[in-house]
Amino acid sequence: MLTKTESEQRIARLQERLKQSEVDGALFIYPIDIYYFSGTRQNSALFIPAEGKPRLVVRKSYFRAQGESVIDDTRPFPSSKEFPSLFPPQVKRIGFTFDVAPVQQYQYYAKLLPGVEFVDISSLNRELRSVKSGLELERMRESGARLCDVFREIPGFLKEGMRELDLAAEFEYRLRKAGGEGYVRMRAYNQELFQGLAVSSGAGNPGFFDGAVTGRGLSNASPHGASTDAIQANAPVLVDYTGVFNGYIVDMTRMFVVGTLAPELEHAFATSLKIQQHLAENLKPGAVCEELFAKAAELAESAGLGRNFMGAPGENAKFVGHGVGLELDEFPVLAQGFKSPLQQGQTVAIEPKFVLPGLGVIGIENTFAVAPDGGVKLTDLSDNIVCL
Incomplete structure (x- = not known):
């Protein structure tokens, strides 16, 4: 079971690398990446800003994710209309794992967040996790x-x-x-x-x-x-x-x-x-x-x-x-x-x-x-x- 301290250390290392790369945050949709940072493999999306607290939004099972996730802000997945409100206005460049994200999913999130530039952090993520x-x-x-x-x-x-x-x-x-x-x-x-x-x-x-x-x-x-x-x-x-x-x-x-x-x-x-x-x-x-x-x-x-x-x-x-x-x-x-x-x-x-x-x-x-x-x-x- 992932401890909160361990999760915070992993997130801090990622945030440091994001700032070095001039990326405002990372959006993870691949289950095992989400598990690595949050402790739950439920169907979710995880946003980790370069500065500030992460946020986990869960499609299914929210009930189970509540008991497993060490992310304080764990909530149900919002509607498409509400989704952009999860991101502060200063967030303009978001890291995305292009190595495992289907094109359909990339297009879905790009449509939800118009004006945001998605940049590939696949290697950065894999290096950290290694x-x-x-x-x-x-x-x-x-x-x-x-x-x-x-x-x-x-x-x-x-x-x-x-x-x-x-x-x-x-x-x-x-x-x-x-x-x-x-x-x-x-x-x-x-x-x-x-x-x-x-x-x-x-x-x-x-x-x-x-x-x-x-x-x-x-x-x-x-x-x-x-x-x-x-x-x-x-x-x-x-x-x-x-x-x-x-x-x-x-x-x-x-x-x-x-x-x-x-x-x-x-x-x-x-x-x-x-x-x-x-x-x-x-x-x-x-x-x-x-x-x-x-x-x-x-x-x-x-x-x-x-x-x-x-x-x-x-x-x-x-x-x-x-x-x-x-x-x-x-x-x-x-x-x-x-x-x-x-x-x-x-x-x-x-x-x-x-x-x-x-x-x-x-x-x-x-x-x-x-x-x-x-x-x-x-x-x-x-x-x-x-x-x-």
Whole structure:
């Protein structure tokens, strides 16, 4: 539950950035942004002026928002005629999150507020949210611990001959029983997934998902994740899932095999661990994201696996780590072109993976917090391959 003090600190940081950008206020309509500042995910709009008190107007459920919101001025959503009165006359430039606002919604609010200039604060908002408070880090540690507990159960139900889908169902059943919320929120347009994936023979299928591994999925309408393919002996089994508890996401991957792995796969896994170790040791404030990615790619290339790094050859993802928090695809991104330096308190899922056509998919993923001495592991479970 968001405290009033925490909310006020978040709002104060945003207000400082708005003033620096000469923006008179920010209007949030995206639910998870509203939750971040107010503590409620109800259908609402939140106005935060560059100076002064914020105001939350609620469409539904106002009754529930009253009990959840830490914004003092929480009221029902006004009529279109009354809406402009929420904004002081000096408000001329309003920040808006263009990255997630549909054009229809932009046009709706622009019509309600004629004469107001809407400016994009998407990056500003994401940068602020990327740095986690002590409360947020504690919640992510809890998410990591609870997800690890479910991963520990896998050797008890993974069997040769079971379908990928059965493995996924067994895992998801236990994750849900542990209190997993299942809402894997993503900000990027046209990206979606169902909690995670448990894949083996279907793992190497390329697909729309912006990651190293997509899986075959169950149909052309749902081309991501587990398929009905049977798990074979001596084939790598990759289990990559999110844990979502109290809204906060951690992301992790572990490898399993019924039997033994081919030497090529063992070599690729050792390279994954080497890359992860280098990145984790250098996950410090000031480290430049694209330089970390370049080093990871260099290590993959020197191991003879450059073309297999982060995807099937020709279908490679262009990153090796992504921010996590209330969303799966937060800042920062360890990717070429992402020149921003890391900041203490950011949380990053590092996931060096390899796709070896004809052999399978292998890799590792853990969620870390950026800290002065290097990344602090929030998914604290052995990285070793589990052989059954």
